Amino acid sequence: MLTVTDTAAETIRTLLADHGAPEDGGLRITASRETETETALELALVATGEEGDQAVSAQAGTKVYLDRQAADILEDKLLDAHKDVDGQLNFALREQSE
Numbered sequence: 001m002l003t004v005t006d007t008a009a010e011t012i013r014t015l016l017a018d019h020g021a022p023e024d025g026g027l028r029i030t031a032s033r034e035t036e037t038e039t040a041l042e043l044a045l046v047a048t049g050e051e052g053d054q055a056v057s058a059q060a061g062t063k064v065y066l067d068r069q070a071a072d073i074l075e076d077k078l079l080d081a082h083k084d085v086d087g088q089l090n091f092a093l094r095e096q097s098e
Contacts, residue, residue: 004058011081026063
């Protein structure tokens with residue numbers, strides 16, 4: 001199951017608060033097939049997950065919702081967040097064992 005770092009959870013909470021999202025709000029990750037060998041992941045702030053989504057709870061109740069395909073792809077991944085040199089927020093995925 002996807003693991004969410006404390007930094008990513010705090011970033012999601014901040015984004016939700018900045019956008020006036022409800023308490024059940026979270027980050028939803030969906031997968032869409034781009035080509036036969038590539039799948040794109042899309043991230044969006046949502047009020048709640050959709051039917052069939054896997055809900056991942058992180059620090060302080062932060063929620064990440066995954067559609068079925070994204071849940072399969074991210075099963076062994078870690079979601080993190082950081083700011084780049086320009087102060088831009090970025091989410092990153094890596095293997096959980098790193």
